[in-house]
Amino acid sequence: MTAAGAAVAVLLALLPLAVHNAYFINGMILVFIYGTAAEAWNLLGGYAGQLSFGHAVFFGLGAYTSTMLLARAGISPWLGIWAAAGLAAAVSLVVGLPTFRLRRHYFALATLALAELVRVLFLNWNLVGAAVGLYLPVRLMNQSWAMIWNTKTPYYYIALVLFGAACGAGAWVGRVRLGLYLRAIDEDEDAAAALGIPALRYKLLMMGASAALTALAGSVFAQYVLYIDPSTVLDPLRSVLFAIMALFGGRGTVAGPAIGAGFLILLSQYLGGALGGFGRGYDYVVYGLLIMWIAAYERRGLLGLVRRLRPRPTAAPGPEVRPATHGADTRGPRPAPALLLEVAGLAKRFGGLRALDGVDLEVRRGEIVGILGPNGAGKSTLFDCITGYLPASGGRIVLHRAGGPRLLAGRPPHWIAQQGLARTFQLIRVFPGLTVLEHLLIGQEHRGESIAAALRPSPPAVRDRAEGLLRFVGLEAHRNAPAAALSYGQQKLLAFAMALVRHPPLMLLDEPVAGVNLTVVERLKDYILAQNDAGTTFLVIEHNMDALMALADRLYFMANGRVVVEGPPEAIQQSDEALNLYYGR
Amino acid sequence: MNLLLTAVVQGLIMGLVYALVSLGLGLIWGVVDVVNFAHAEYMMWAMYATYFAVAGFHLDLLAALPIVVALGFLAGVCTYAVLIRRIMSAPAVTQIFTTFGLLFFLRYSAFAAFGPDFRGITWPPAGGSVLILGVPIGAAQVDAALAALITFGLLHAFLQWTKTGKALQATAQNPAAALALGIEVERMYMLAWGLSIATAAVGGAFLLTFYQVSPTVGDAFLLLMFASVVLGGFGSVLGPLLGGVVIGLVESVAGNLVSPTFKLALVFGALLLVLFLRPGGLLGQERRG
Numbered sequence: 083m084t085a086a087g088a089a090v091a092v093l094l095a096l097l098p099l100a101v102h103n104a105y106f107i108n109g110m111i112l113v114f115i116y117g118t119a120a121e122a123w124n125l126l127g128g129y130a131g132q133l134s135f136g137h138a139v140f141f142g143l144g145a146y147t148s149t150m151l152l153a154r155a156g157i158s159p160w161l162g163i164w165a166a167a168g169l170a171a172a173v174s175l176v177v178g179l180p181t182f183r184l185r186r187h188y189f190a191l192a193t194l195a196l197a198e199l200v201r202v203l204f205l206n207w208n209l210v211g212a213a214v215g216l217y218l219p220v221r222l223m224n225q226s227w228a229m230i231w232n233t234k235t236p237y238y239y240i241a242l243v244l245f246g247a248a249c250g251a252g253a254w255v256g257r258v259r260l261g262l263y264l265r266a267i268d269e270d271e272d273a274a275a276a277l278g279i280p281a282l283r284y285k286l287l288m289m290g291a292s293a294a295l296t297a298l299a300g301s302v303f304a305q306y307v308l309y310i311d312p313s314t315v316l317d318p319l320r321s322v323l324f325a326i327m328a329l330f331g332g333r334g335t336v337a338g339p340a341i342g343a344g345f346l347i348l349l350s351q352y353l354g355g356a357l358g359g360f361g362r363g364y365d366y367v368v369y370g371l372l373i374m375w376i377a378a379y380e381r382r383g384l385l386g387l388v389r390r391l392r393p394r395p396t397a398a399p400g401p402e403v404r405p406a407t408h409g410a411d412t413r414g415p416r417p418a419p420a421l422l423l424e425v426a427g428l429a430k431r432f433g434g435l436r437a438l439d440g441v442d443l444e445v446r447r448g449e450i451v452g453i454l455g456p457n458g459a460g461k462s463t464l465f466d467c468i469t470g471y472l473p474a475s476g477g478r479i480v481l482h483r484a485g486g487p488r489l490l491a492g493r494p495p496h497w498i499a500q501q502g503l504a505r506t507f508q509l510i511r512v513f514p515g516l517t518v519l520e521h522l523l524i525g526q527e528h529r530g531e532s533i534a535a536a537l538r539p540s541p542p543a544v545r546d547r548a549e550g551l552l553r554f555v556g557l558e559a560h561r562n563a564p565a566a567a568l569s570y571g572q573q574k575l576l577a578f579a580m581a582l583v584r585h586p587p588l589m590l591l592d593e594p595v596a597g598v599n600l601t602v603v604e605r606l607k608d609y610i611l612a613q614n615d616a617g618t619t620f621l622v623i624e625h626n627m628d629a630l631m632a633l634a635d636r637l638y639f640m641a642n643g644r645v646v647v648e649g650p651p652e653a654i655q656q657s658d659e660a661l662n663l664y665y666g667r
Numbered sequence: 668m669n670l671l672l673t674a675v676v677q678g679l680i681m682g683l684v685y686a687l688v689s690l691g692l693g694l695i696w697g698v699v700d701v702v703n704f705a706h707a708e709y710m711m712w713a714m715y716a717t718y719f720a721v722a723g724f725h726l727d728l729l730a731a732l733p734i735v736v737a738l739g740f741l742a743g744v745c746t747y748a749v750l751i752r753r754i755m756s757a758p759a760v761t762q763i764f765t766t767f768g769l770l771f772f773l774r775y776s777a778f779a780a781f782g783p784d785f786r787g788i789t790w791p792p793a794g795g796s797v798l799i800l801g802v803p804i805g806a807a808q809v810d811a812a813l814a815a816l817i818t819f820g821l822l823h824a825f826l827q828w829t830k831t832g833k834a835l836q837a838t839a840q841n842p843a844a845a846l847a848l849g850i851e852v853e854r855m856y857m858l859a860w861g862l863s864i865a866t867a868a869v870g871g872a873f874l875l876t877f878y879q880v881s882p883t884v885g886d887a888f889l890l891l892m893f894a895s896v897v898l899g900g901f902g903s904v905l906g907p908l909l910g911g912v913v914i915g916l917v918e919s920v921a922g923n924l925v926s927p928t929f930k931l932a933l934v935f936g937a938l939l940l941v942l943f944l945r946p947g948g949l950l951g952q953e954r955r956g
Contacts, residue, residue, distance in 0.1 A: 133763060180943050187702045190763055191893055192942050195935040198890055202932040318886075322767055329764045363775035363882075370772025377765040378753040 087249070087336075094242055098235050107234045109351040114241035115303050117343035120327035121248035121336070122295035127325060128333035129255055130288045131268025132182070135321045136193030137296050139200045140170040142316035144297025145304035146204070149216050152228060159229040163301040167294035174293030175286055182285050194318065201316040215311025218304065229305045237306045244302060245340075248295050252336040260284060260536040262524050265334070266513050272471065273511035277580065278499035278528035287533060296324070326373060332383030341384050419446035421482050422588055422619050423468070423503075428477035430463055430643075437463040439643035440477070445588065450610065450620040452634030454627075454654065456664055460643040461623045462508055465590050469505050470495040481588070500529040504586035506577050508593050508623070514566035518557050521565060521576055522548035525583030547583055555579045555609065571602040578606065582613060589613075591622045595629050603629060631655070639663070674923035675916065676802040680812045682915020686908045687815035688870035688888060689895035690822070691743075691863030693907040696896060698839040698859040701751060702759075704766040706892055707885030708773035709864045713739055713871030714880035715781060721788045721875075728790045732872055739868030743860035751860065752853070770885070778882035787879035811873035818869050822862070823904045835859060890931075891918075894938040913937075 098107060119141060126132050147169050148162035157165075181192045205213050222228035231237065255261045266274040267281045274281055304310045314320075323346075331342025350365035380386045423445040430438035438460045445451050453461050466472040468479055470493050479490040481501055488501050499505075512521060526544040540548075552558040555575040560568060565576060574594065581589060594610070595603040607629055614620060624630040630637065631651045639647040639660040647657045654660050692706040713735055720731035746769070754765050793807035826832035838845040838855040846852045871880075878884075891914060899910025917937050922930035 127760075131760070133760060184942060187759060187763070188897075188942055191897065192939055195890055195894075195938050195942075199932050199935045199939070202929065202935075206928050326764070326767060326771075329760070333760070363778035366771045366775035367779055370768045370770070370775065373768025373771065374750055374765055377757070377761050377768060378750060381757060381761050 087253070091246060095239075098238050104234060105351070107238055109348055111234060111237050111241045111306060112351075113344050113347045114238075114245035115299050115306070116323070116327060116347055117340050118241070118245045118248040118299040118302075119296050119324045120331070120339035120343045121245070121252050122292045122299065123324040124252060124328040124333055124335075124339045125255060125295070126285075126288045126292040128328055128335070128339070129252075129261060129264040129268070130285050131264070132285060132289070133190040133325065134193040134292075135190050135318070135325060136177075136195075136197035136200075137292070137324050138316050138318060138321040139197050140174060140293040140296035141300035141303070141320060141324075142200070142204070142310075142312070143170045143173060144300030145310045145315040146210055146216070147297070148301035149218055149304045149310060150210065152222075153216060153219055158227045159301060159305055160227065163298055166297045166301045170293040170297030170300075171290040174289045178286050178289040182282055182289075194321070197316070197318050197321055201312050201318065204312040204316055211311070213312065215309060215314075218308040220308060230308070237302070241302055241306075244298055248299075249336055249340060251291065251295065252339070254537070255288075256334075256336060258537050258539050259523070259526075260287075262516070262520055262540075263536065264288065265516060265520075266524050268334075269513040269515055270511055272495070273507070273513065274524070275495035276469065276499055276505050276507070276511075277525055278496050278584070279524065280496045280528065283533070284536070326369065330373060330376060330383055332385030335385055338383055338385045345384065419448060421445075422447045422449075423621070424478070424480040424482065425464075425468065426478040426480075428464070428467060428479065429475045430460070430467055430472060431475045436643050438467065438474070438477075441640070441643070441645055443638055443645060445619060445621050447587075447619055448614070448617070449635045450614055450622065450633050452630045452637040452651070453621065453623045453640060454625075454630060454637055454660070454664070455640035455646075458642075459640040461640055462592055463643075464640070465505060465592055465623065467491075468498075469503065469590065470498045483587070496528070502529075502587040503590065504581035504584070504588070505590040506581055506592055506594060508596075510570070510573050510577055512565040512568075512573050512577055512580070515564055517562050517564055518568070518576060519548060519552065519561045521580045522551055522583055525580040527584040544583070551579045551582060554612075556605070571598040574598055574602070574606070575609075578609065582618075585616075586618060588619045588621070591620060591624075593623055593625065595624060595626050607632060670923060671920070672800065673802045674920045676799050676804060677808075677923075678916035678919030679912060680799075680804055680808045680915070681919060682912035683812035683815040683908075684808065684870065684874065684911075685891055685895050685915050686911025687811070687818055688867055688874070689892040689907045689911050690819070690870075690904070691866045692892050693896040693899070693910075694859055694863045694866070697903075698835060699747075699751070699755075699856050701755075701762050702766065703769075703863070704763065704889070705769035705773055706863075706867060707888040708770050708777075709739065709742065710867040710871040710874070710888065711777060711880060711882065711884045712742070712773060713864075713868035714875045714884065715777060715786075716868070717872040717875050718786050718788055718880060721790070722786070728788070728793075728872065728876065732869070735872050736865045736868045739871075740861040740865040743862070743864030744857050746864070747857045747860035751856075755856075774882055774885060781882065783881060783883075785879040785881045788875055790876045793876040805877055807873075807877035810876065811870075814869055814873045818866055819904060819908055822866065826904060831858070890935060890938070894934055894941075897938060898941050 097110065101107065119137065123134065123137050126134055144163070144166040147166035148159045151157040151162040151165060152159050177196060181189055184192055204210060210216065218230060219228070220230065222230050224231055255264070263274070263279050263284055266279060267284065271281050300315060303315070327342035327346055328339040330346060331340065332338030346369060349368065353365045353368060376383060380390065382389065421444060425441055425443040428438050428441040429436070441464060455461055463472065467474045468490065470490065474491050481488045481490055481503060483502060490498050523540045523544060526540065552561055555578065557572060557575060557579070560572065565573060568576060578594065595606050603626065610620060610633060622630065622633060634651055637649065637651050637654045638645050639654050639657065641663045646663060647654055647660045688710050692703060695701055695703050716735045716738055717728070717731055720726045720734060721728055750765065750769070754762050790807070793810050796803045796805050797809055826836055834845070834850045835855050835858060837848070837850060838852050842852050895910035895914045896907050897910070898913055899906035899908065914934055918930050918934050921933040925933065
């Protein structure tokens, strides 16, 4: 915990000793309960970028579960709240599995609809009191095992501890590898999958944690207000409020949701009084205006406004660093060429169009194989099929690894990446908001990485490797710059280096030197050759003939979804068929 | 059988009304690529505007209609010019957040101004009922459905047969290319917002003849609107029309034959099913984002 965080915690813990105003203490209890829910929402919506407008479901489930257990079965809430958290987490995983296939708006919409569905069900479910709701057994007043008191102080501390735990969870995620993975998933899920990051697993993890925390908040809320019904704890507006607190304060940070909750709850407590119109909704009018204003002027939320007042010095870009040169003459004798990648009869149809029409291709260990062909030949489609981004319509893709052959067809991209197959994209895909160094850290090996491992910082070996690659591609001066600040050529270098971190045995490069200046072309060529010497096999799509001729041991010439000619570069260069097709003669 | 026929006819008529109020949501989603979570609130404001024009100024509904629609158009244009323009390049998160802010603002300023009371109007031509295929339907609902068909027809004609309408479609398909062709994309966005809220205003005005307005009326409609648009797919006028009718049918058939309490649950269930199976809608293309 940082010094500031500790100071705030101590101050909040001492507050009830100094202030006895029940109205204010009530406000603070609500701040902690809503703040917990906002922090919980932020785990999913802030770090993982999945906007849920259905978190009232988990809040309500928490409230109903602990209350039912206490009122009907006499089970202490001290146990009941954990049952509530477990149930909410289980429900969230069942809900998350199908909903995570949806993106952005659709995910938000699905959660909104789910919340409505649950509210309607509870409104008509007699077992849980239907529309009438449930009263907590007030005859147990001031019995600590029942977690019911007629003073506010115990609630204050319970809510504060919960809130502290929620902030702690957020701080932890923000500090370990998982936090980086989640930001990468948020910014570009496909590109994260190309590194082997299992997005669904981490999103489900965050969903479960988020739901459990929200349920705890709901349980404590029920214990505090002593009465629940669907229109309070399952109110869709509540879901929106959790989201708005986090977004308003600044999503993806720990302080953001806490500040958002404090600001909005206290605002509505005191604004209602100030304008003399309790229940007239003035507070929500002001919320609405503030939300629009902050969204239009400072996307990072209140926290962003504060940061704007104290601008941090941005690192000036240092001088370009020349890479160590690796000449073609340094290429040693090739190891025995064992088969690495085998593509047989691969077909891909889009409606009536045959983008791939029975492609056969082999890559042997240690080779640099080029793929050449006119636009629309099916080259990128071939890559997308091999790496799992497009489902093939037919054919076989086999990766021959040390542990035995692996069939790649039908597998998800992150699984294929974990088999040791790295790729870059034709339209460059880096994570604009992540720094250069962070790109290299998330490039680490994800095969066999447990959730427990992801909850720790990057190991020293990965850090060393990242530093080494930074120097290798000459980006060390930009280590703390966000990728968005890099030039196009630098982004290409970064995408290349990021894929290299885990020493992939096979790398698929889609037009690695397109669109960059001659110096960078030469550098990229050097890097590819150097990495090839270090044991990586390459399959390269490229239109730059000179570059490809200098790099490739063998070439495949593709046209109309088929391999037309295959052979050493010189042979392709002299093939009339290939030249006619390429130049459209 | 008779029950089913009743349910189907009622569903069709209400479906057309849902289609009308959802049309603008799909239009903005398709053209401007912004999802307006406050769409139902504009409809609510149009209902209030109609109420005051008819009950306060004693105008006939048809005389009030042009005023309300013009105000709606203006409100849409202003919303784009003042607010949406600034978040066009923002991430989807910010855009969703912003329109929720708009929702809060519009709903609770109505609440602050008019209080929680329900208000309605009586419009003589909407009294009584008519027989459609032997099923008695309230004249008010039938009038609203006719208004929906006329609005859809006019908008379809505008998009297909005028140069501006084609420019609007071009903007929807590829704003960058449209800009390169000399189309003033900003003005197209503004126009789309104007048309969007104007159609919601038509819907709100006719809805008021059989549905009372209160500040929270949008709650009941927001998800119905989304269900219609997602079901039909956006980017065409026909999408929301089909989606609205399907939603109306699901709601009516479920409400009449299964249980009125769970009719909304079934509608949301249908929405979820479509989201999971065909996220691009029944007609539309899948779209990333």
